[in-house]
Amino acid sequence: MNDLLEILTTQDGSRTLYNRQYQQSFRSVHGALTEARHVFLEGSGTEELLKSRQGVSVLEIGFGAGLNWLITAAAARQHRTRLAYTAWDKQIPSAELLSQLGYGGLIGAPALATTIEEWRKTFINDVPHGTYNLPHDHDSTLQLCIGEATEAILPDLSYDSIYLDAFDPGANPELWVPEFFGQLYKALRDGGCLATYSVAGHVRRALTSSGFSVVRRPGPPGKRHVLAAWKRETAGFRSDR
Ligand SMILES: C[S@@+](CC[C@H](N)C(=O)[O-])C[C@H]1O[C@@H](n2cnc3c(N)ncnc32)[C@H](O)[C@@H]1O
Numbered sequence: 001m002n003d004l005l006e007i008l009t010t011q012d013g014s015r016t017l018y019n020r021q022y023q024q025s026f027r028s029v030h031g032a033l034t035e036a037r038h039v040f041l042e043g044s045g046t047e048e049l050l051k052s053r054q055g056v057s058v059l060e061i062g063f064g065a066g067l068n069w070l071i072t073a074a075a076a077r078q079h080r081t082r083l084a085y086t087a088w089d090k091q092i093p094s095a096e097l098l099s100q101l102g103y104g105g106l107i108g109a110p111a112l113a114t115t116i117e118e119w120r121k122t123f124i125n126d127v128p129h130g131t132y133n134l135p136h137d138h139d140s141t142l143q144l145c146i147g148e149a150t151e152a153i154l155p156d157l158s159y160d161s162i163y164l165d166a167f168d169p170g171a172n173p174e175l176w177v178p179e180f181f182g183q184l185y186k187a188l189r190d191g192g193c194l195a196t197y198s199v200a201g202h203v204r205r206a207l208t209s210s211g212f213s214v215v216r217r218p219g220p221p222g223k224r225h226v227l228a229a230w231k232r233e234t235a236g237f238r239s240d241r
């Protein structure tokens with residue numbers, strides 16, 4: 001898989017990966033870290049939940065190099081909150097590439113980055129499909145599900161937030177359709193939010209037809225808008241607030 005991936009430095013100085021097969025970068029070239037924080041951690045309301053709650057659960061579709069998990073886990077540590085994070089991906093980049101991205105130093109959480117790198121080192125080639133529980137903080141969990149996300153059997157009403165971070169709808173059409181969004185809707189708790197970067201009309205329509213209340217938010221540098229899709233009629237409302 002490594003020969004399909006190359007490292008790019010983005011405009012905020014953070015790095016990301018470019019996949020030659022999909023011809024897509026993992027994060028925005030206008031700023032990988034800026035985008036991850038704006039679209040996912042803040043845009044889903046997860047950061048606010050981490051500040052105000054004792055436990056938060058997040059589902060990510062498209063773990064990639066783990067930047068969204070790292071910033072979320074670092075925020076959970078900062079706010080002394082338990083995080084249960086489940087993520088799906090078909091494949092995880094090599095430990096060498098993960099290390100070269102330098103995310104641990106970038107976000108000031110080297111031990112979290114090491115968690116992923118050390119686990120990834122235990123596989124010489126691609127990670128076999130399956131579910132892996134990675135210990136890091138004693139009260140937080142990272143469950144990595146390696147396999148085809150459309151085949152996921154997701155538990156109902158289980159996640160406070162969903163980060164939908166697949167490649168774009170042209171590259172990964174299977175993850176941007178009502179059938180899949182319906183699974184995500186059922187898995188989200190009432191008042192929960194799905195955040196994503198695509199604002200394509202067919203994505204908004206598919207989310208709406210699956211039950212979500214879709215809101216366009218201002219985007220990070222290089223992008224006019226991004227999406228927050230809520231499980232309730234009243235956008236921005238969470239049932240426990
Ligand atoms: C935009 S990248 C994710 C970036 C990542 N969240 C990060 O912070 O580094 C998209 C990811 O979706 C994964 N992916 C694409 N199609 C998939 C599918 N059908 N099932 C599971 N994972 C998929 C790719 O392998 C890739 O790692």
